[in-house]
Amino acid sequence: MFLQSTDRIHMPEDADAPPLITLTRGAKRYRGRPVLHDISMIVRPGTATALIGRNGSGKSTLLSILAGLLRLSSGELTYGRQGLTTGYAPEAFPGLKLTAEDYLHDMGRIAGLSRAAAVSRVSELLAIFKLGASRSHPLAGFSKGMLQKVNLIQSLLIRPQLLLLDEPMSGLDLPAQHMLTELLQELKSEGTALVFSVHEPQTVEALADAVYVLQEGRIIRTIHGAENLRTVPSVHIVYTDLPPVEQQAVMALPGVLHMLPVPDSAGAACTGLTVEQKMSDTCLQQILAAGGSIISVERLGGLSGITEWMDPKEENGSGRG
Numbered sequence: 001m002f003l004q005s006t007d008r009i010h011m012p013e014d015a016d017a018p019p020l021i022t023l024t025r026g027a028k029r030y031r032g033r034p035v036l037h038d039i040s041m042i043v044r045p046g047t048a049t050a051l052i053g054r055n056g057s058g059k060s061t062l063l064s065i066l067a068g069l070l071r072l073s074s075g076e077l078t079y080g081r082q083g084l085t086t087g088y089a090p091e092a093f094p095g096l097k098l099t100a101e102d103y104l105h106d107m108g109r110i111a112g113l114s115r116a117a118a119v120s121r122v123s124e125l126l127a128i129f130k131l132g133a134s135r136s137h138p139l140a141g142f143s144k145g146m147l148q149k150v151n152l153i154q155s156l157l158i159r160p161q162l163l164l165l166d167e168p169m170s171g172l173d174l175p176a177q178h179m180l181t182e183l184l185q186e187l188k189s190e191g192t193a194l195v196f197s198v199h200e201p202q203t204v205e206a207l208a209d210a211v212y213v214l215q216e217g218r219i220i221r222t223i224h225g226a227e228n229l230r231t232v233p234s235v236h237i238v239y240t241d242l243p244p245v246e247q248q249a250v251m252a253l254p255g256v257l258h259m260l261p262v263p264d265s266a267g268a269a270c271t272g273l274t275v276e277q278k279m280s281d282t283c284l285q286q287i288l289a290a291g292g293s294i295i296s297v298e299r300l301g302g303l304s305g306i307t308e309w310m311d312p313k314e315e316n317g318s319g320r321g
């Protein structure tokens with residue numbers, strides 16, 4: 001199952017945590033041809049950053065740069081920690097002659113795990129990804145989705161501080177997508193920073209704290225804050241506090257996503273309530289009936305304005321439209 005929206009709203013992005021990655025005015029040229037221009041971004045621990053954009057917009061190139069596999073042509077990339085542990089699952093993964101477990105054991109050793117630790121972690125992840133029965137089969141005979149699972153497993157062997165995933169849901173069936181979403185949510189809550197390219201709005205909604213929209217190598221839009229990254233339109237209502245029983249009754253209304261105390265310039269104790277738009281009238285009526293005063297009502301952005309950058313690749317053609 002995907003996490004319910006209410007499960008994630010209590011884990012806000014920690015805006016004060018020192019950045020793991022700071023990219024300043026990064027640019028990349030391939031044989032003189034510019035493919036990334038003036039890219040700036042900050043990635044903090046325990047956050048998830050989604051890169052979206054049509055085919056060829058530069059997402060994979062940016063992820064390779066963050067992974068340290070490609071050099072910037074200009075600009076600056078700094079890491080906030082020495083010895084930062086990074087996992088990286090590239091977009092394409094080759095079918096090798098090695099068996100899945102031999103490959104993954106080798107990758108574990110390369111990542112610095114002892115033999116025993118590699119064997120144990122590989123077994124754990126093969127079971128989670130439901131690949132245990134194929135562990136001793138050569139990767140050359142694996143399906144696209146099975147190869148993607150092996151690709152993801154190799155990126156997770158060391159529980160990295162920074163996890164870079166290029167279209168992680170690609171090729172996965174729905175149960176595997178749900179499982180991966182939960183796994184990534186767990187890693188994020190443990191402090192791993194996620195940066196991933198994605199074409200599925202529901203993955204953005206389930207995980208992301210920030211979205212960068214890329215078009216022809218430029219960031220054309222950024223959206224920060226999980227509240228603004230919901231597929232369902234929502235409304236933020238600020239009202240003067242109600243007595244506890246009435247306050248709880250409002251919280252229990254269907255469609256309520258988030259309730260927090262908010263400061264008010266007049267000094268009154270106020271509550272900020274985020275609610276699905278279709279339930280906002282009901283909430284407003286209940287607040288007024290309970291004696292509260294409405295201070296403000298604001299529609300939150302939602303993902304509707306950016307889903308055009310996320311539709312499945314197969315339907316995008318060259319993506320230059």
Ligand SMILES: Nc1ncnc2c1ncn2[C@@H]1O[C@H](COP(=O)(O)OP(=O)(O)OP(=O)(O)O)[C@@H](O)[C@H]1O
Nearest residue numbers: 030035053054055056057058059060061062091313
């Ligand atoms: N090795 C390379 N040499 C030359 N050009 C490249 C190379 N890799 C990528 N490019 C070009 O860089 C641009 C960005 O490609 P990139 O793979 O980063 O896009 P993307 O957003 O990840 O696309 P997709 O959604 O199709 O995976 C494209 O125009 C692509 O042709």
